[in-house]
Amino acid sequence: MEKSQLFERLGEGHGAALTVVTPNRRLAQSLARDFASHQAARGLAAWETADILPFESWVRRLWEEAAQAEGEALPLLLSPAQEHAAWEEAIRASRYAKELFALGPAVVQCREAWHLAHAWRIPLDARRIPNEDGRAFLEWAGNYERSLRERGHADPARAADLLAPMLGGARLRKPATLAMAGFDIVTPQQRGLLERLADCATAVVDVAFASRASRLARVALADAKSEVDAAARWARTRLEAAEGSPRIGIVVPDLAQSRSRIERALANVLAPGHRIAAEAPVLPFNVSLGLALDAHPLVADALHVIDLAGAHAPFEHASRVLRSPFVAGAETEREARARLDARLRRRAMPELSLDSFVRQGEASGSAAPDFIDRFRRLAEFRKSDLFEARAASGWARAFSDALRIVGFPGERPLDSREQQTLARWHELLAQFATLEQVSGKMGFQLARERLRRMAREAIFQPKAPDVPIQVMGILESAGQEFDHLWVMGLTDDAWPLPARPNPFIPVAAQRAAGIAQADPAASLELDRRITQGWMECAPEVILSHATMRKESELSPSPLIAMLPAETPEALGVRSFTPLHQAMRAASAIETIEDGKAPLVGEGMSRGGTGLFKDQAACPFRAFAKRRLLAEEIETPHTGLDPRDRGTLLHEMLKAVWDRVVTQERLASMSPGQIETLLGECAEQALAAMKRRRAETLSGRYGELERERLVRLARTWLEVERGRPVPFRVLKTEEECEVEFGGVRVKGRLDRRDELEGGRIAVIDYKSGACRTGAWEGDRPDEPQLPMYALGGPDAGRVSVVAFAQVRTAGSRFRGVSDAPNLVTGVTTVDKDRSQLKEYGSWDRLVAHWRTELDRIGRAFAAGDARVDPKNLRVTCKQCEQHPLCRVAEKAPFGAASGDEEGEADD
Amino acid sequence: MTEAFVAPDQAERDRALDVARSFIVQAPAGSGKTALLIQRYLALLSRVERPEEIAAITFTVKAAAEMRNRVLEALRGARQSRRPGSAQDARTWDLARAALERNDVLGWKLEESADRLKVQTIDALCASLTRQMPVLSRFGGQPEVIEDATALFAEAAHNLLAMIEEEGEEAQSVARLLRHLDNDAATAAKLVAEMLARRDQWLRTLDRKTDRQSLERALDEVRRVAVEEMLALWPEGEKCPKLGTDDWITQAQEWTTQKGEWRKVGSIAPAAIRAVEAMLEAMCAVKSLPPGRYSDVQWDALEAMLRLAPLAIAQLQLVFAKHGKADFTEFALRALRALEGEEGATDLLLVLDYRIRHILVDEFQDTSFTQFKLLELLTSGWEPGDGRTLFVVGDPMQSIYRFREAEVGLFLRAWKEGVGSVALEPVTLSANFRSHAGIVDWVNHAFARVMPVSADARTGAVKYAASHAVHPREERATHMHPFYDSDSAGQGRTVAEVAREARGSVAILVRNRSHLLEVLPRLREAGIAYRAVEIESLRHRPAVSDLLALTRALSHLADEVAWLAVLRAPWCGLTLADLLAVAPGEAPITVWEGVRDEARLAKMSADGRTRLERTRALLARALAARGRLGLRDVVEGVWLGLGGPACVEGDIDLEDAETYLDHLEAMEESGSLPDLEAFVESVEKLFALPDLESPDCVQVMTIHKAKGLEFDTVIVPGLAGETAKDDASLFLWMETTEGALLLAPIKPAGVEKEPIYDMIRRLDKTKAGHEVGRLLYVASTRARKALHLLGDAARDWKTGAVKEPGRTSLLHKLWPAVAHHFEPGDPRRNTRAVGRSVPVAAQGSLRRLDFDRFRFEAPAAVAWNAPREREEAEPIEFSWVGDTSRRVGSVVHRWLQRIAEEEMRGWNRARVEKHRGAIRASLTAAGLIEAELDSAAARVVAALTGALEDPRGKWLLGPHPNARNEYRLTTRVDGVRRDIVIDRLWEDLAETWIVDYKTSSHEGAELDKFLAAEEVRYRPQLERYAAALGKAGARRGLYFPLLKGWREWGSD
């Protein structure tokens, strides 16, 4: 039957009793649309809807009708989701369940194998399946069949076979004519059903699509990107040239991967300004493929909420929920929640439980009460309702209750896309509930995984209006007609499709049965027919391919290689200026001088002595960190971070010296006494930290940390014990104020000792390597100790400055003093091993410090905020302000940063 | 090349084409090995039953494509053109001709299905094997390949460490590990993650004996062998003390200095001993031997690691499974597992439908242990003369992929022992078709010194094999440009000069990207166009850096640095003073709140305020729509709206921006970034796309990238660059001479010496040292006509003498051959290098859009007739009750349709009851859950019996003329198409009836009110039906079977 005849018959309405079946949904829709245009062109305002549907749906419909016609309860024909779950159960019941890396894909392939075997009549004979893959499949298939039998369900893979004998039933309505449209392949199973139908007086006919003479062209483009771009420009050129609404098709073999690239290219070419328009315009194209449901943020967030109700969830999931727009109060508390999240990040572990999430939220004196309240209720609900095994329907209900508790889908009104997504989500939950038909009770974990997987596999696309440009995959292009068609991606490695036999049925059997995907020769034949189909389905057909992919050269598919290559330009394809280029062409840049911030006001400056360190390292950094107080977001990490460990060390040594006080006392203590003391001090140090990092420190890790502190302090006390001049610790962690160059800051001096004879030593604990060279030059790396020496308590009497390098191995003092042999490891200036020795004497060093510290202070006070890192490579490496200071714009700062082998600094 | 030309090694080449035998071919640079591979492939084609029986394995995807294309070309050539004149080409043509005949006879259609030529990378081969063996590989289904699995390794490492808080022995092991590492969890996690990344190397060691006794036995052996090797050198006649190993160590320590030289004062070794050439080295080896036992601390740590290793692997598997992704190593390991099979080796015939009978491997010198094992399995059971062959080609002198687990020792081993059961005949090629004689001669001369004198599989030492140039000598070909004292600017200038002067293709090759820091700016200054392949990370390109800030800001409202950066970026360009005005400072608010705070805004400059308001409007829009678009779309939209493209410096930045945005899209999951920190790190590894359109400009790339390429002129700057110290590994391992396994745990934090660890580490360093020489070889042999080497030597400050270059540098290797180019300088010259800084002029400058001059209008959109938007359905309320009613409704409709179709004949309460089972089945099929089934079925039955027993129902369902049920129509109103379904319709002469069934239920009184409300609700629907039918005068009815209710109107 010709297509025109078909439409004529369809136009007769129900009287004709004509049903059209297609191999896929896309073609059914396209035919329906064609028919509608046909009817509309006849001037009708209403007509009987044509009965056009994919083969599978038709079989399902027949099943339902048969069930009703007989009045007997026919077994339940499993829905795709149920079928999937039944296979999953079948595999789970085998010994492989635990060993397999991923069950999901195995399920998909098994189901495919099962369908193939039935569709192509391949006997699954244990004797003919010799390898383990095949044997495993047989075992699973056995389980699957047993489950069907026991539960009295019908197998979708055999629905056509089961239906065939029922077709004779008088009550079952059958079409007078069944038209088959666009079938490149008819499987033996399908043929069986059709033959039976023919026996029952239904006329089965093929729909022939009139082939048209086409203007054919092959276009070779540099790479996939230019290919897509050319197709987009072509589409716009043709659309603008046409009168009325042409049908323009673009066929993309790897649509799933390149979908967004194509959408973007089309959008950018068709409406360059669409991204900056106040209201998003309707664009004249539609992509036939939807996104996975779980890729829609609304659904993803719902799943994250459910995740969070499990035993543990990654912090990032919790964080996402905390900032989700789909939770009640998301607008009202938007900023508060972001701040809460930033705060939690500083103390959280990379994984957390709902309870601890809520606890931490409560503890941080939250400004987001609504959120905390809802999640507290969720935590309670979890305890009562999200435990123990239950049926799928029970879980579906519990999940939707959990979502209700957190106020999903939030207070922002949903737009139409979100509305449809939400409806689809509800449908998914309902579908999930029906899994109770095929699987027994399950625990939370399994239920959640299944729901997640179903959401990932549910491809969903919000409805789109009828538009002239249709983008589709290869399968959906079969049998369609266009005014203009562009098929892209036809390289020799992609087309003909490489053979991909199903791994669960012996390849030879598949080949013998005639399954194209299992046999290169059959695949070539099929793809040649498809190519021929393209070449005849539109007056203009363009077949294109890229010549390069990354670094590899590509050749055209042999099926199109005989066409002479043409350029898009030769085909009249126009160029359109992309938005960003137009914008760049209009660019107008000015450069102004802005290195000086307003003067610093009176009073205390923020940032402590670190301010001077920053100002010396880079004035802009001091401005950003100490005046703007700009901080970035942190990411939770395993264990304590170096900062916390440093704090613990300080607290530990403070506790020790607060009790021991003098070297003499230390010397008098027995090892046993020292051990007791250290144990107590470690407890004390940890107690403070535990308030902030309870989760981290509560268990064995905290115990190890205690051990570490004791160990460190023990080795350190050895160093102290050996000091030549007896000393008394005057103060530990002493708060003080220091001022240089008019800038006053708060400081906290780790320790101040008085040596016998009256000298004062200032000491800074370091857990990493340290060097006296850090006090040298006009931009000292570590100006803190000089600041205390010159401006702290007892400033006049300080004559020893020393780093105390406290480490498991290599603990020592490093410093300088005004006389020799005061502290082990501390020398006079002229004996120093760094460039500090060039100052020659203590007095000259101190004078130098005074000058430089004053200068640094004055620069800060004056608002000096130049981007002037001391050493681009070193200083900027540990600085988080580079997006703000824009150093990359000023000097080639990053070229070395991507180095695979790296290189030593300094 | 003329017809008469015969390559100097032609006999070897011919031999290698014997398709009955297996070979290992050493093919130095430029020896035309690809041509040889093609020829062999063609030769094999004419012998096999199916083309798939030949598996060719290449190192890169690019090489696979190239080889396949060349085979196809040869086939096409043989089909279409005449036999060429030159001997080589004719040979290929003949072979291709024979292959074609085979193709035609057996109907392969190779020219049309290129996929049948199985030329692929080892990764692709593994993927195809595991795909066909989902159960044997235990994959179940193919996961997605992830090239950079760093984040997953980190996740697995974290999970492993988190076990510390669990019960059981595992926790103890974790605790022991942490204690060993000073309880530094971050370092521990990093080490475990790195260990997982390299599991390909050590996994197989876990199968071996790792108890303390066996390991210490291995240790003993190592010590004994070292002493024996030293004693073997002992000069005859010299008295040899009888000492135990430990005493020998002491003796060696006495005789040699820290620096590894003979001691000249104090305890001096006898002159005769010092005179033996290799004695010093052997003595030093003895000196640094570890003690014969593990210390308890070491053993404790090692044991913990050995226990944790399998657990870490298990965690990794879980993480892979959770993400549905796996790295190439996992594929390879699974492929191995599948091939090994459960009950003996797997028969591939059953899996693939063909047997692999011939294997060709290119770049065999860069094979890893796993790949080697894979080859062994694929060839297991092969016997000489059974028609199956293995053909491996490579150049051990070009093995430079240690960091990707390449193990050059495997080539050396295969050379001697073959692969598995297959013995390989060695073939050595020596003709060089690439470079001019000047270069070949220099390379022969220099690398005989650079490379070790003898091969050693254990240390990866490869001996140099000389080449013979086919091309004659031209002008001076090799140039060493000496520089002194970190003169990178000088090097940059010279590179630019050479590049400008050079004719033909030019490449600048470096070992490290950082060696280009000074070079690229000079090229730009000199106006030389270049194309850098994976050289410049995009992370700090201003355009990308700004986009990254925007991404961060839009991802997190509390990211202050990012938010302020957005305000400072050229599109907004706030001054420092204005920033200070709006920044939150000490207030507990976000920047976003700050910029909307009137009190703060009042403190801003007028210009700043205008700028801010423009930016704020766009950001507000984006924030209001969060969670609606993909993150990429949001970021790009805001960027475009702000005028981002107008802010970039060059066109290239626009491309970079796109590369970044594409990357963002690839990394985001459902509209946000799952891990911001990991994302920022990944941007670090993002490079500008190579420009495919301009192949003629100067190419800049790493030596690794240049492998397999050739250029007329090659410039190698930065020869003196050193590599950073290797990071520590959790544990190290080595095989002893006798094949025993030796393991050493990492040093505890802060400990400097750990003899066993250090000893294995030295072996590693030796291997690395050998590879440096090979890297240099690869760089040098890329050149066809001219080779320029640039290196920098330090000179002693006091004496001006040239110092030897650093040990890990390329120049150090080359030193014996080029030292004479370097001259001493003036003594006492100040040579202190200074840190790099920002130019003074740029320190205080702010670059930004000038809105007085920036005017912009978007290019026009396509002109077309957009359809009118359809009005939307009312919001959906989800509840279980609603859902059940919907399903009940649909089932009731279906049964009413049937009853009506049968004009109610034989229908009564009893018959409905009889169908209760079928009704239940319908409900289940419609998706109703079990718990609701009984009540729902009851409602359906109630509805049906209600209708059957209600006079109104009887009238409705009974016979009518021209009746239709579930009548489907399509309407078209104002261009909008709509499908409708009319439940029941009939027409007789007098009137037309349009009836819709509603299964609403209602409890309580005031039924009439309820029905009236329902009528109001559904009236428009029925009006539409009437309109569609063109029957404005039709009577309309709503029937409520559950309520036996009825409303009608119309016609009057």
Ligand code: SF4
């Ligand atoms: S990144 Fe460098 S230039 Fe920028 S603020 Fe930090 S130190 Fe200064």
